[in-house]
Amino acid sequence: xxxxxxxxxxxxxxxxxxxxxxxLQGEDTDAFDGVGMEGNLSCGDQxxxxxxxxxxxxxxxxxxxxxxxxxSAIASTSVLSEMVKGMTLDQAFDVSPKDVxxxxxxxxxxxxxxxxLGDKALRAAINDYFERNGMQDRIRKEQARIVCQCMNVTDAxxxxxxxxxxxxxxxxxxxxxxxxxxxxCKDEAEGLIEKYCHLHFGS
Numbered sequence: 001x002x003x004x005x006x007x008x009x010x011x012x013x014x015x016x017x018x019x020x021x022x023x024l025q026g027e028d029t030d031a032f033d034g035v036g037m038e039g040n041l042s043c044g045d046q047x048x049x050x051x052x053x054x055x056x057x058x059x060x061x062x063x064x065x066x067x068x069x070x071x072s073a074i075a076s077t078s079v080l081s082e083m084v085k086g087m088t089l090d091q092a093f094d095v096s097p098k099d100v101x102x103x104x105x106x107x108x109x110x111x112x113x114x115x116x117l118g119d120k121a122l123r124a125a126i127n128d129y130f131e132r133n134g135m136q137d138r139i140r141k142e143q144a145r146i147v148c149q150c151m152n153v154t155d156a157x158x159x160x161x162x163x164x165x166x167x168x169x170x171x172x173x174x175x176x177x178x179x180x181x182x183x184x185c186k187d188e189a190e191g192l193i194e195k196y197c198h199l200h201f202g203s
Contacts, residue, residue: 009071010105016075021082024050024064032064034132036124039117045069047077049121051084053129058089069117072107076100077118084122093126093140095119097200116163147188150181155192162196169193 009017029035032050039046047069052062063081067073080100084092097116101107123140130138144154153176161175169190172178179185 009075009107012079013072013075013104013107016078016104017071020074020078022062022064022078024048024066032062034125034127034129036121036126036128038121038124039067039069045073045117047073047117047121049077049081049118049125051122051125051129053089055133060084060087060089060092063122065118065121067117073117075104076107077121079103080118080122089126089129089138093123095122098202147192148176148178148185150185151177151179153178153185158189158192159196162193163200167193167197 029048029050031052033053033055034051036049037047038049045068047065047067049063049065051060051064053059054061063084065077065081067077069077076097080095083100083103084095087095097119100119127139127141130136142156144156147153147155147158157176158172158178161172164175166172166175169179169186172189172193173180178189
């Protein structure tokens, strides 16, 4: 059930939510050249993105998707699927949540994390294409790095916490329990908060 305050959205976002583009019909992905899955159904958000590729030009000719996410995830992936058609695989891989948010005309800060599912699933689909076609050297995967040894918290978990609203070290601790034992990771964690705020919110 949508709450009234969820509609503090742009007209373009509402249009892509009410009339999403390029939704994958059915479950069959055999006709596609790359398939990417991101998220977890137990958390309520899961995203699948599938692509067709012109092998001679390495250009995405079709991009379809399916999600169980919220309005923001639906609208973000709908507009992403339109943006990447005609892009090379490398161009599409570098599309960021900030690019998607800009194309939508903005998203409330507490919904930015929803826009991440689509681009992560797209990158997984591009990597899948490279793997299927024997181009392992082209696969780009980010390896999570442990920042807080005591609580085993990674930089990826810090990024997720920032996307979900953490802006201070204390808020990051509430999200992840990072730094609650020895506290030696505080300076690095604060640097990562600043980095991810700039990356995703431009602040």
